[in-house]
Amino acid sequence: MARRISSEPIACPRVSDLNAMLASTSGKIELETVGEASEEKILGKLAQKAVLSVFNRAFSGADLEEVAAAFQGGRKVDVSDVMPSDTHVRQIGEARPVHAACKKLGAKDPATAASTLEFVLEGLHLSR
Numbered sequence: 001m002a003r004r005i006s007s008e009p010i011a012c013p014r015v016s017d018l019n020a021m022l023a024s025t026s027g028k029i030e031l032e033t034v035g036e037a038s039e040e041k042i043l044g045k046l047a048q049k050a051v052l053s054v055f056n057r058a059f060s061g062a063d064l065e066e067v068a069a070a071f072q073g074g075r076k077v078d079v080s081d082v083m084p085s086d087t088h089v090r091q092i093g094e095a096r097p098v099h100a101a102c103k104k105l106g107a108k109d110p111a112t113a114a115s116t117l118e119f120v121l122e123g124l125h126l127s128r
Contacts, residue, residue, distance in 0.1 A: 008085055012111035015118040016081035018047045048126055055123030058105060064124065066097035071124070079118050085110035088117045 022043045077091045077098065089110050092099045102116040 008111060010085075010109065010111040012085075012115045014081065014115045015051060015122045016079065018051075019081070022047065051119070051122055052126040055119065055127065059101070059123065063104070064097075064101060064120075067095075067101050067120070068124065070095055070097045077117070077121060079114075079121060083114075085114040088114035092117055 022040060025043055075095055075098075077095065079088065092102055092107075092113055098117065098120065101120045102113055105116040105119065107113040107116040
């Protein structure tokens with residue numbers, strides 16, 4: 001993967017990068033759809049199911065009780081595909097339960113911290 005838009009020294013894939021995968025895959029594989037479902041919508045659902053599957057293998061419900069409680073208590077974390085990794089790291093540092101979840105996934109530097117933060121947030125969102 002090439003350097004991120006933010007010109008960071010280390011590139012690390014993030015969940016937000018999956019949107020580019022959807023655009024680059026569209027038209028390259030043939031999907032037979034039923035009804036009004038578009039190829040892009042189907043690929044999006046497949047990506048979400050893949051993220052959720054990996055997330056459920058990495059975490060059990062009990063692992064993330066504190067993280068969920070922090071968000072229910074008003075914790076807010078912003079992520080973006082153009083946000084520098086250091087910004088992600090600052091937010092993780094301010095939310096101890098989120099920090100523990102990212103550390104469990106092996107976050108060791110700003111790039112992997114940003115990647116794991118997005119993964120945890122997306123996994124929580126998809127698992128509701």
